[in-house]
Amino acid sequence: MTTKEKHGEILERVVRRNRMGISELSRKLNVSRRTIYNWFGQDRLHQEIIWQIGHSLGQDLSVSFPDVFPKSNPETARPVEATAKPAGDSNSVYFWMNKYIHLLEKYNSLLSVEEEQAHAEDQHKSMPLRNRRTETFVYQ
Structure with missing residues (x-):
C-alpha cells in the first residue's frame, strides 16, 4: 500500500531547497508568512497557489x-481560472484570515504614523520659540 504525500509537504520541501527565504516569498505573493506555513500543513492545495509559488520561485x-x-503542453500549464490573488475562494478560511491580517497590519501602520506625529508635535511644543529678528529666545 502506497501513501500519497501531502501537497503541503512537497511544497515545503521545494520552498526550503530554494535560496529564496519564506519572508521574501511571502512578500512576492503578497501573503503573510503564517499563510505559507499553513499551506505547508495542507493535504491538498489549489492549483493556482502551487502555480503562483512556482512562478515566484522561477x-x-x-x-x-x-x-x-496533468501532462500537457508546457504553455498551457497555467490554470485557466487563474487570478491575481493566490488566497483561494471567498469561502476559504485562509482567504478571510489573510484579509483580517492585512487589515490589522494597515491599522497598526496607521497607528504608528499617528503616534510619530503626536510625538513630533510634543517635542515641537516643548522647544522654546525663537524670535527671528533678534535671534533671542521668547519664553511663553
Whole structure:
C-alpha cells in the first residue's frame, strides 16, 4: 500500500531547497508568512497557489505535482481560472484570515504614523520659540 504525500509537504520541501527565504516569498505573493506555513500543513492545495509559488520561485512545479498538473503542453500549464490573488475562494478560511491580517497590519501602520506625529508635535511644543529678528529666545 502506497501513501500519497501531502501537497503541503512537497511544497515545503521545494520552498526550503530554494535560496529564496519564506519572508521574501511571502512578500512576492503578497501573503503573510503564517499563510505559507499553513499551506505547508495542507493535504491538498489549489492549483493556482502551487502555480503562483512556482512562478515566484522561477520553477516549474508540475514535475513535483503531477496529480495537479496533468501532462500537457508546457504553455498551457497555467490554470485557466487563474487570478491575481493566490488566497483561494471567498469561502476559504485562509482567504478571510489573510484579509483580517492585512487589515490589522494597515491599522497598526496607521497607528504608528499617528503616534510619530503626536510625538513630533510634543517635542515641537516643548522647544522654546525663537524670535527671528533678534535671534533671542521668547519664553511663553
